[in-house]
Amino acid sequence: MSSNAKKAVLYRIVSDDHICPFGVKSRDLLKRKGYDIEDHKFTSRDETEAFMEEQGVETTPQTFIDGVRIGGYDELADYFDESTGKQTGTTYQPVIAVFATTLLMALAASWAVAGAIVPMTVLVWFVGLSMCMLAILKLRDLFSFTNQFITYDLAGMRWVRYAYIYPFAEALAGIGMIAGILMPLFGAIAFIIGSIGAVSVIKAVYVDKRELKCACVGGGSNVPLGAISLTENLMMVVMGALMVAGIV
Structure with missing residues (x-):
């Protein structure tokens, strides 16, 4: 891995009964932006809740870039000035x-x-x-x-x-x-x-x-x-x- 590579740390749920879609999207967005990803996968509810309590957050995934917590998928998309594609309000x-x-x-x-x-x-x-x-x-x-x-x-x-x-x-x-x-x-x-x-x-x-x-x-x-x-x-x-x- 190049020492000059952009790095991000991602925490997301990947268990037998649930794969968080926003975690998958966060990982994809980071890859498209050229980041090497340290991908932490929670395999149980207990792991997830312990992480959220430690970080003082209410949801996962959570992304960290340069040691700074960016947040969930919506916040990550905002960070890169990308659209989430989410429909809001009236639409045709x-x-x-x-x-x-x-x-x-x-x-x-x-x-x-x-x-x-x-x-x-x-x-x-x-x-x-x-x-x-x-x-x-x-x-x-x-x-x-x-x-x-x-x-x-x-x-x-x-x-x-x-x-x-x-x-x-x-x-x-x-x-x-x-x-x-x-x-x-x-x-x-x-x-x-x-x-x-x-x-x-x-x-x-x-x-x-x-x-x-x-x-x-x-x-x-x-x-x-x-x-x-x-x-x-x-x-x-x-x-x-x-x-x-x-x-x-």
Whole structure:
């Protein structure tokens, strides 16, 4: 080991039943910054608690550089002026991830089936895939989704069971779009739920001026109810109308 190498001392939990993810991230960050690491691994709860009591800290991992305690992973990231990647506050990241992925999926599927990018096919599959993926996110925790949904959706506020039906209807309409079967039926479903959703968002956000979280990607999300939520619903309305009219 070079005497001029940058050195850091890391204390983290690595036991049979738990490997601290922040310890792994701290080690990776130190390695990327060119540090030689003296890696101390706690294999039991007793070892960990003894260390925390000795250092007067409440959490591990703990990193020391040049004999100075930097702290946990968040403090280490701050020390190097690096982002932790942690989501805080409101964010559109989940919705952007869904729409970007489904658009690429639609483009890939069009190329695989037709050997070319067919705009109308891509559009239909994009909307259908987006609806299916959003429905999956809602169905992964239906209880939490409904708790958030019924605070602003006009139909859900009047009839709570609609909130439980909604993600199934969304998935069904999306599957119908992708399959290209019974288009008037599935188009009508998309048009109805999209219209109710659009009116609900307009009333809650633009008329009542309420600051709410959107349940579009499932309950507990930090996606703000607003323009993106309205766009999602208008996509369903437009595509539903085109399907009912037989244009797609």
